[in-house]
Amino acid sequence: MKVTDEMIDNLAHLARLHFTDDEKKELNTDLERMIDFVEKLKELDTAGAAPLLHMGKEINVLREDKQEGSVTVQEALLNAPEKDDSFFKVPKVIKKEA
Amino acid sequence: MSYHDKYEAVIGLEVHAQLQTESKLFCGDSAAFGGSPNTHVSAITLGHPGTLPKTNKKAVELAIRIGLACNCEIERYNYFARKNYFYPDLPKGYQVSQHTAPICKGGHVAIHTAEGKRNVQLNRIHMEEDAGKSIHDIDDNNTCVDYNRAGVPLVEIVTEPDLKSADEAYQYITELRKLVRWIEVCDGNMEEGSLRCDANVSIRLKGETKLGTKVEVKNLNSIRNVKKAIEYEIERMINVVESGGVIVQQTRSFDAATDTTFAIRDKEEANDYRYFPEPDLPPFYLTDEFIEGIRQKLPALPEQLSLHYQQLGLGEYDAQQLCLEKETADYFNAVIQLTTNYKAAANWMNGPIRHYLHEHKLHIADFSLAPQRLAEMIQLVDEGKINFSAASSKLMPALLATGSAPALETATALNLLQVSDSSEITGWVDAVINKMPDKVAEYKKGKKGLIGLFVGEVKKISKGKADPKVVTGLLEEKLK
Numbered sequence: 001m002k003v004t005d006e007m008i009d010n011l012a013h014l015a016r017l018h019f020t021d022d023e024k025k026e027l028n029t030d031l032e033r034m035i036d037f038v039e040k041l042k043e044l045d046t047a048g049a050a051p052l053l054h055m056g057k058e059i060n061v062l063r064e065d066k067q068e069g070s071v072t073v074q075e076a077l078l079n080a081p082e083k084d085d086s087f088f089k090v091p092k093v094i095k096k097e098a
Numbered sequence: 099m100s101y102h103d104k105y106e107a108v109i110g111l112e113v114h115a116q117l118q119t120e121s122k123l124f125c126g127d128s129a130a131f132g133g134s135p136n137t138h139v140s141a142i143t144l145g146h147p148g149t150l151p152k153t154n155k156k157a158v159e160l161a162i163r164i165g166l167a168c169n170c171e172i173e174r175y176n177y178f179a180r181k182n183y184f185y186p187d188l189p190k191g192y193q194v195s196q197h198t199a200p201i202c203k204g205g206h207v208a209i210h211t212a213e214g215k216r217n218v219q220l221n222r223i224h225m226e227e228d229a230g231k232s233i234h235d236i237d238d239n240n241t242c243v244d245y246n247r248a249g250v251p252l253v254e255i256v257t258e259p260d261l262k263s264a265d266e267a268y269q270y271i272t273e274l275r276k277l278v279r280w281i282e283v284c285d286g287n288m289e290e291g292s293l294r295c296d297a298n299v300s301i302r303l304k305g306e307t308k309l310g311t312k313v314e315v316k317n318l319n320s321i322r323n324v325k326k327a328i329e330y331e332i333e334r335m336i337n338v339v340e341s342g343g344v345i346v347q348q349t350r351s352f353d354a355a356t357d358t359t360f361a362i363r364d365k366e367e368a369n370d371y372r373y374f375p376e377p378d379l380p381p382f383y384l385t386d387e388f389i390e391g392i393r394q395k396l397p398a399l400p401e402q403l404s405l406h407y408q409q410l411g412l413g414e415y416d417a418q419q420l421c422l423e424k425e426t427a428d429y430f431n432a433v434i435q436l437t438t439n440y441k442a443a444a445n446w447m448n449g450p451i452r453h454y455l456h457e458h459k460l461h462i463a464d465f466s467l468a469p470q471r472l473a474e475m476i477q478l479v480d481e482g483k484i485n486f487s488a489a490s491s492k493l494m495p496a497l498l499a500t501g502s503a504p505a506l507e508t509a510t511a512l513n514l515l516q517v518s519d520s521s522e523i524t525g526w527v528d529a530v531i532n533k534m535p536d537k538v539a540e541y542k543k544g545k546k547g548l549i550g551l552f553v554g555e556v557k558k559i560s561k562g563k564a565d566p567k568v569v570t571g572l573l574e575e576k577l578k
Binding site: 010014016053054055056058059060061062063064065066067068069070071072073076077082084086087088089090091092093 | 119120121125126127128134135136137138139140141142144152153154155156157158177182184185186232233234236237239240241242243244245370372375377379380381382383
C-alpha cells in the first residue's frame with residue numbers, strides 16, 4: 001500500500017508530533033513495510049474466528065468500592081513542568097465565542 | 099405563526115450521570131464532588147506510566163441497576179476501550195469508555211405528556227470515566243487544571259432520536275432524574291454536574307422521513323435550561339430555513355443569561371478517536387445470577403408503586419404525589435404498615451405534612467415524626483377522639499416537639515381530646531338551643547340546614563372538644 005504525505009501529516013497531527021521532511025521520508029518507508037507485513041497476514045482465512053481482544057486469560061478482575069491510595073497535592077504536582085500550589089498549569093485553552 | 103406547522107423537531111438526548119460510588123471507576127481516589135484541587139488523585143488518575151487500573155465492582159452494579167430499571171438488555175460480555183484524543187483535562191491522552199460495547203442496550207423511559215403516556219426509546223447506556231476540570235479565570239496566561247473529577251464513574255444514557263418537542267425533552271429528563279435518584283444510582287444534582295445533558299436537535303418538514311442536519315447543544319445545567327435551549331434552537335432553525343438558509347452542523351452552547359444558544363464549533367472535523375480495547379483492563383463477564391441478584395434488590399419503581407397505591411384505593415393524583423420521591427414513598431409505606439386507613443395516611447402526607455415540610459424548608463428525610471405517631475393520630479381521628487383540624491394544627495406540632503411521647507398521651511396533656519360523653523355534651527347542646535329560640539323555630543318548620551349552625555355553635559362553646567358526630571345526633575334527637 002502506498003503511504004502518502006497527507007497520511008503521515010494526519011497521523012502526526014493525531015499524535016501531536018512534528019517531523020522534518022527527512023524524517024517523513026524515513027517514516028514513509030517504515031510504514032509501508034509495516035502495512036505490507038499486515039497485509040500478508042490478512043491473506044489468512046479468519047472467517048469464523050472471533051477477534052482476540054485481550055491477550056491475557058484473566059477475567060472479572062474487580063475491586064470493592066473503597067477509598068484508598070490518593071497522594072497529596074504536593075506529590076501530585078511534583079513532576080509538573082508548570083504549576084502553582086494547587087493546580088497543574090497548561091497553555092491557555094482558548095474559549096471561542098461566535 | 100402558521101409556517102411553524104410545516105416543521106417537526108427531532109431530538110435525541112445524551113445524559114451523563116455520575117454513579118454514586120465512594121471511589122473512582124478504576125482506582126481508590128475519592129469520587130466526591132469538590133474537594134481541594136488535586137487532592138482526589140493518585141498515580142492512576144494522573145496517568146503515570148506503569149500504573150494499573152482496576153474496575154470498581156459497585157460502578158458495574160449501578161450501571162446494571164439503571165439498565166434493568168430502564169428495561170435494557172444487559173450485555174454479558176463486557177470490556178472497555180480507549181478513546182484517544184488530546185485535551186488538558188484528560189490526563190492519559192485517552193478516555194476509558196464502553197463506547198464501542200455498551201453494558202446496556204435498548205430500553206425505554208416512560209414519560210407523561212398532554213397526549214398521555216409514552217415510552218421514550220433508549221439506544222444504550224454505557225460506562226465511562228469523567229475528565230478533569232479546566233479553570234480559565236484564575237490565571238491570565240495559563241489554564242489551571244484540577245484532576246479531582248478525572249476518573250469518576252459515569253454512565254452515558256443515550257436516547258434514540260425519539261423526542262418530538264422541548265416539552266417531551268423536559269418530561270424525559272424529569273423522569274430520568276427521578277428514576278436515578280429513586281434507585282440510588284446517581285444523586286441527580288445538576289448544579290454540581292452529577293447529571294449533565296447534551297441535546298441533539300434537528301428539524302424537518304412534516305412527513306419527511308430523513309433526519310435533518312443536527313446541532314448539538316451543550317452546557318444544559320438545569321432541566322428548565324434543557325427545555326429553553328431546545329425551544330430556542332427549534333425556532334432558530336425554522337427561521338434559518340424559512341429565510342432560505344441552510345442549517346450548518348454545529349456544536350452550540352446555551353447561554354442561560356439570554357436564553358439563547360451560540361456556536362462553539364462549526365462542522366466537527368471528522369473525529370478520529372482510534373478506539374481499541376483497553377489492554378490494561380481484563381474483560382468482565384456477567385452471569386445471569388449476578389444480574390438477577392441486582393434485579394432482586396431493585397426497589398419498586400415509582401410507576402409500579404403508584405399503581406399499587408391506586409389499588410389500595412387512593413386517587414391517581416394522590417398516589418403520584420406520594421411517588422415523587424423515594425423517601426416520601428418510604429415514609430408512606432411505613433405508615434400503612436400501622437394503619438389500614440390508607441386514604442387518611444395519604445391525606446396527611448399530601449396535606450399537613452407536605453405543608454409543614456415546605457414551611458420549614460425541610461425534606462421528608464429530615465421529618466422527625468415517627469410513622470407510629472402518625473398512625474396513632476389517624477386512629478384518634480377515626481375514633482372521634484380528636485378532630486382532624488386540631489390533630490394537624492396542634493397535636494402534630496406538639497408531637498414533633500416532644501419527640502417520643504404517644505399521641506394519645508400528648509393530646510390528653512394538651513386537653514385536645516373531644517368529649518364524647520353525652521352528659522357533658524347535652525349541657526352544651528341545651529345551652530345552644532336555649533340561646534337561639536328563633537332559629538330553633540325555623541328549624542322545626544323545616545329549615546333543616548340550620549343544623550350546621552347549631553353544631554358550629556356547640557363547637558364554639560365547647561372550644562372544639564365536643565365530638566361533632568355525637569353533637570349532631572343529640573341535636574337531631576332534641577329538635578324532633
